[in-house]
Amino acid sequence: MNEKKQDTDLAIRMRGVTKIFGDDPKSALELLRAGKTKTEVQAETNHVVGLDNVSLDIARGQIFVVMGLSGSGKSTLIRHVNRLIEPTAGEIIVEGTDVLKMSLEELRTYRRNSVAMVFQKFGLLPHRSVIDNVAYGLEVRGVPKAERRPRVEKALDMVGLGHTALRRIDELSGGQRQRIALARALVVEPSVLLLDEPLGALDLKLRRQMQEELKAIQKRVGTTFVHVTHDQEEAMAIADVIVVMNEGSIEDQGTPERIYLQPASRFAANFMGDNNLIEGRVTQSEAGKVRVTTPLGDFLVAGEAESGASVALSLRPEHLHPETGDGRVALGEGKVIEAGFFGTHHQCSVALEGHDVPLKLRLPQKRLVQPGETLPLHADPADMVLLTR
Amino acid sequence: MFPEIIDTRPWRRAIDDSLNWVVRNWGDEFEAAAYPLLMLLNFIEDVLIATPWWLIMAILVSIAWLATRRWQLPVIVLVSLLFLGIMELWEDAMTTMALMIAATLTAIIFSIPLGVWMSRSGKVRQVITPLLDLMQTMPSFVYLIPTVMIFGPGKIPALIATIVYAAPPLVRLTDLGLRSVDPAVMEASRAFGTTPSQRLFGVQIPLSLPTILAGVNQTTMMALAMVVIASMIGAGGLGYQVLQGIGRLEVSRGLFAGLGIVVLAIVFDRITQSFGKQLQAKIGLAETR
Numbered sequence: 001m002n003e004k005k006q007d008t009d010l011a012i013r014m015r016g017v018t019k020i021f022g023d024d025p026k027s028a029l030e031l032l033r034a035g036k037t038k039t040e041v042q043a044e045t046n047h048v049v050g051l052d053n054v055s056l057d058i059a060r061g062q063i064f065v066v067m068g069l070s071g072s073g074k075s076t077l078i079r080h081v082n083r084l085i086e087p088t089a090g091e092i093i094v095e096g097t098d099v100l101k102m103s104l105e106e107l108r109t110y111r112r113n114s115v116a117m118v119f120q121k122f123g124l125l126p127h128r129s130v131i132d133n134v135a136y137g138l139e140v141r142g143v144p145k146a147e148r149r150p151r152v153e154k155a156l157d158m159v160g161l162g163h164t165a166l167r168r169i170d171e172l173s174g175g176q177r178q179r180i181a182l183a184r185a186l187v188v189e190p191s192v193l194l195l196d197e198p199l200g201a202l203d204l205k206l207r208r209q210m211q212e213e214l215k216a217i218q219k220r221v222g223t224t225f226v227h228v229t230h231d232q233e234e235a236m237a238i239a240d241v242i243v244v245m246n247e248g249s250i251e252d253q254g255t256p257e258r259i260y261l262q263p264a265s266r267f268a269a270n271f272m273g274d275n276n277l278i279e280g281r282v283t284q285s286e287a288g289k290v291r292v293t294t295p296l297g298d299f300l301v302a303g304e305a306e307s308g309a310s311v312a313l314s315l316r317p318e319h320l321h322p323e324t325g326d327g328r329v330a331l332g333e334g335k336v337i338e339a340g341f342f343g344t345h346h347q348c349s350v351a352l353e354g355h356d357v358p359l360k361l362r363l364p365q366k367r368l369v370q371p372g373e374t375l376p377l378h379a380d381p382a383d384m385v386l387l388t389r
Numbered sequence: 390m391f392p393e394i395i396d397t398r399p400w401r402r403a404i405d406d407s408l409n410w411v412v413r414n415w416g417d418e419f420e421a422a423a424y425p426l427l428m429l430l431n432f433i434e435d436v437l438i439a440t441p442w443w444l445i446m447a448i449l450v451s452i453a454w455l456a457t458r459r460w461q462l463p464v465i466v467l468v469s470l471l472f473l474g475i476m477e478l479w480e481d482a483m484t485t486m487a488l489m490i491a492a493t494l495t496a497i498i499f500s501i502p503l504g505v506w507m508s509r510s511g512k513v514r515q516v517i518t519p520l521l522d523l524m525q526t527m528p529s530f531v532y533l534i535p536t537v538m539i540f541g542p543g544k545i546p547a548l549i550a551t552i553v554y555a556a557p558p559l560v561r562l563t564d565l566g567l568r569s570v571d572p573a574v575m576e577a578s579r580a581f582g583t584t585p586s587q588r589l590f591g592v593q594i595p596l597s598l599p600t601i602l603a604g605v606n607q608t609t610m611m612a613l614a615m616v617v618i619a620s621m622i623g624a625g626g627l628g629y630q631v632l633q634g635i636g637r638l639e640v641s642r643g644l645f646a647g648l649g650i651v652v653l654a655i656v657f658d659r660i661t662q663s664f665g666k667q668l669q670a671k672i673g674l675a676e677t678r
Contacts, residue, residue: 084576108583110582111580113582116580119573119576119577119580121571123573123574124574124577125574125592127595127671136578137581140581140582140583141582188581
């Protein structure tokens with residue numbers, strides 16, 4: 001009963017979605033299920049595992065951001081939602097309907113009415129004017145011309161480009177083209193909007209501006225956005241929920257705050273923002289607390305891990321301090337090897353005896369620092385996150 | 390001498406006999422099947438000859454204007470056509486033009502669907518490509534002889550030979566054009582729930598039209614290249630004048646008729662090319678940049 005109630009709030013539900021690229025994916029799938037790694041499967045069968053057993057729930061009306069490096073499977077993942085890519089195995093339910101059970105005709109109807117997509121390379125039709133591009137989805141659906149016009153104008157106004165209606169696509173700038181692509185997707189009033197690195201082709205300043213607009217538009221229309229990006233700042237700025245992908249698998253999934261402050265794995269910790277990893281070994285484990293012995297000292301941190309396990313501690317640069325403070329313990333003295341001014345802060349790398357990788361830390365705006373300077377370092381174990389993966 | 394491994398005479402005899410059998414038993418049917426082609430050719434020829442020369446000039450000059458919106462090409466076209474008239478080649482030129490137009494139209498009807506089919510299936514392409522190579526490299530006399538045997542000398546074998554020779558570039562360029570449409574645009578179109586025919590007619594063909602038009606241009610040029618050979622089997626026109634010039638050792642007759650063919654080629658080449666450029670500009674092709 002309870003579960004059913006939850007289901008109705010779900011826009012997308014994926015279970016065990018696996019995609020293997022190659023001529024005979026089924027046999028490669030068996031190897032994967034038998035416990036072989038992706039690298040082994042690729043070496044043995046020359047099949048590439050694009051997605052490995054991905055399960056996720058996307059609530060209705062959310063901005064759900066899929067993050068990962070190129071080749072991590074994030075674009076492959078969202079193309080499963082509208083079946084531009086067919087999975088090798090798994091289950092995909094969108095708005096209560098099993099997408100994989102649809103016939104070709106049902107799939108077309110679904111793509112026309114329920115799910116729209118915005119692409120990194122825009123995919124606009126260069127032989128049509130702006131207005132005819134935006135009307136495309138409605139035209140494909142068979143909406144009469146008189147009815148299309150007001151809806152197209154509304155969509156163009158929403159992205160602030162009403163005045164370009166009669167222009168040709170090649171007369172528009174990159175940012176304008178992406179807005180047209182967005183208008184073209186929104187005009188069909190989909191229940192799910194897929195955005196495949198929509199801001200990837202734009203320059204940084206425009207990207208920051210567009211991400212704000214995207215968020216505002218999403219608030220207005222209330223459509224579920226599934227947004228793919230490799231830009232972690234963009235992800236944090238717009239996401240309700242972030243999923244971090246690595247080599248076809250989900251590394252971490254949660255709110256931006258949770259992923260940044262409590263990353264689930266070394267990969268997620270390093271991927272989301274700047275981070276220091278201090279490798280160590282658990283020497284003592286009791287209820288909810290573990291003692292980790294590292295080259296920089298012993299730390300008592302929150303978490304669960306077996307005694308003897310090799311773990312890592314994640315420590316964000318802003319949690320390293322040259323001054324002592326409440327609850328902070330000394331990590332030793334280090335030599336500044338690099339320093340840069342970032343406007344709001346100075347970022348520097350500090351080499352510490354006994355730790356091979358220099359630690360990154362942030363110093364206040366007014367604190368001048370020179371390479372070669374010696375700095376004492378302190379950190380609060382409460383800021384350290386225990387990583388077992 | 391290469392040693393005789395097997396006796397090939399029975400094969401030759403079998404091929405010759407079967408052709409004779411076809412001519413004897415199916416000649417009429419073949420002729421009936423090709424009748425629409427003959428009708429088309431005759432119709433175009435009649436219209437071109439019946440139309441007053443100045444009207445044809447006016448039409449071609451305005452097409453040249455529409456294709457470029459500049460004065461250069463219309464002037465070139467006008468001078469070219471005046472040359473044909475002054476050299477007393479007008480009627481022959483119309484006959485040749487009719488053959489070229491009929492061959493190009495027929496080639497378009499067959500080649501574009503074939504190109505579409507090729508672009509969708511690698512297997513089809515594997516079969517058709519060598520066939521197209523064969524059509525372009527096989528000396529035309531080789532298939533002219535059997536077609537003349539089946540249809541008798543006249544316009545039909547001339548037209549068929551011209552089509553066989555002139556159609557391949559259009560098939561190839563249609564296939565190439567359709568396949569080179571930006572995959573991002575095709576994927577976006579799929580994502581909107583289009584049917585394959587909505588994608589073909591709404592996206593692929595419009596976007597590959599410049600390439601297809603380049604194919605049409607090639608086809609017209611190759612059709613003109615065939616006119617002398619076609620006239621050997623009764624197509625008439627400028628090719629026949631060239632042939633007569635050679636036969637009578639009248640260099641001037643051959644030269645002027647030959648120049649007439651060149652002039653026609655220039656007119657049609659420039660006009661179709663300009664339309665191609667215009668289309669290319671219209672599509673912008675800026676989408677990928």
